[in-house]
Amino acid sequence: MRAIDYERPTTLEAAIAVYSSGGTSARYIAGGTTLYDLMKLGVEKPTHLIDITSITNLERIETEGDVLRFGSMALMSDVAETVTVRTEYPLLSESLLKAASQQLRNMATVGGNLLQRTRCPYFRAGQGVYPCNKRQPGSGCAAIGGMDRGQAILGASDACNAVSPGDWPVALTALDATVEIMGTRGHRSFPLAELYRLPEETPQTEHSLDGGDIITAITIPKTAAGRASTYHKIRDRESFAFALASAAVAIEIEEAVVRDVRIALGGVATMPWRARQAESVIVGRTLTRELAVEAGRAAFQDARPGRHNRFKIDLGVQVVADALMIAAGRNVR
Template sequence: MKNFAYAKPSSVEDAIAALGDGADVLAGGTTMVDLMKLEVMTPDALVDITALPDLSEVTIGDGRIRFGALAKMQAVADNAELARMAPVFTETLWMAASPQLRWAATLGGNILQRTRCPYFRDTHYLQCNKRDPGSGCAALDGGRTNMHAILGGSEACVAMYPGDFAQALIAFDAEVVVEGPSGERRIPFADLHVLPADDPSRETVLGPREVVVAIEVPRSPAMRGSYYLKARDRESYAFASASAAVGLAMEGDTVSDARVALGGVASVPWRARAAEDVLRGATFSEELAREAGRAAFADAVPLEGSAYKIPLGASVVAGALMTARERARQEG
């Protein structure tokens, strides 16, 4: 690991000031330290924000839920009130990582985690446009692609966004609250991550001295009828091959609102609006759920190793919607 300077500011203002050229934020460290050991990331300095006050709270208000950026994944997963009124949020956290990592990792760090693409994480592979812009993409050049994106990729990169919690956030119109040299700004979660296009090294719209301080989500009736379903190689501690964060609000048997987001299949957190359009205003049935699943993957562009994700993902969406319908019925 490369030597680095270290600062632990006690205020957001001091943290912003410390984030000069070559500096990175350290929160839970479960991704940053790992990548530094691999020498994928080599910051000149780390700014440890874990001492910043009031960033670990979760507030469930009448109109919004506010997650502090330093709230630990496990603490939020254990929040009984949140589990009752918006189960998809706690389920995405319960299904992520191991208990040890969940007690260390923060929500702010979680949404900014880097891809687990092996060609990005192993510096022996010289071709990785995300790590070394312009070098090429080993996955596209005959590599293994079974865990790569089939939505949102480009001719420069097909790395998959690995997170779970982000799918619940994008499904329910979250905003990210950021502080920087120019003060506070709010970023729609759907706009936070950047598609790879020609420059996969740029992953978010955050400025070089901006710090995520909170995530806010407007409350929605579809939250009570929400569910997260994750298909993976093994039951625990594995990233998704395909997952779906869904929510339904019902008026009788008619879908009045639908939220569908996909994990394990896209280069960024992915809202499946085509699937939502199939559902809204329609009478719910198993066949409708399957139609929505197919619609979610209508624009998928798989490689040979990732083609299995299309039927798998469609089935995951349909299965998640069936459970969400039962939850919505109980609430009704």
């Protein structure tokens, strides 16, 4: 047994102060659905847990005005079932409802969901079982040249090809979301796309947060493309499984011409992946199935498959094409 200190501050300032006193072994806890899992695996070994569930106003869901704003402590299930989200931004609702199980969605928070760690089996094996640069920097990566069926084909490096696991971050990436942060540097905000880092030579550093930072909210600019949107996910089984390939698509079509389109990919990359090359194929043209497939191919033109995951290219192309056609079918003006 390892001793773990536990505190439950009631303000952001107090939580950050406790974190600072706890050092690098301190961890925040909210829903706990990711942290407890990592603790059981021996990936995380905190000596100081800081429960932030008593901090008020972090659970608010706001849908009025020019943006959607979700407090980081809002539950996945609550956001997914919010009427405005479900009807005006279906890709957001679908990305949450296709993630995890109902029990987990009733506990997990939308802020914590942004910081999930990979489900790479080598990373999640016991300490020292396989070389893994995320768990032990400099030890190597057993997935490279090994069994890599579930690994990334976009954004990988010679040090790591672990897939980013989330669904919700992919949908947010498609809609140009912003994260609000509170930390030792005070309040700040930046695009969600800047939260995540490519593995390059330091795969153990997965995001751009400072030690002690707390994600306080997620904001999304409202867009006409939101209603005509979808999150399309292909997985090994119908429920409670991570994506082999997924696509978040939002599209605006006027007089049969695509005026705006946003495409992001999941299950195939080391971070939520914006497919801007695919977007450029479509804008200004009339969408057909053939054009949708062309866009899908553009999304994967830089793919670098390994020994066992080449199928993700063909699968991903069809997932993008299907998502585009589903979203286009919801374009009602």
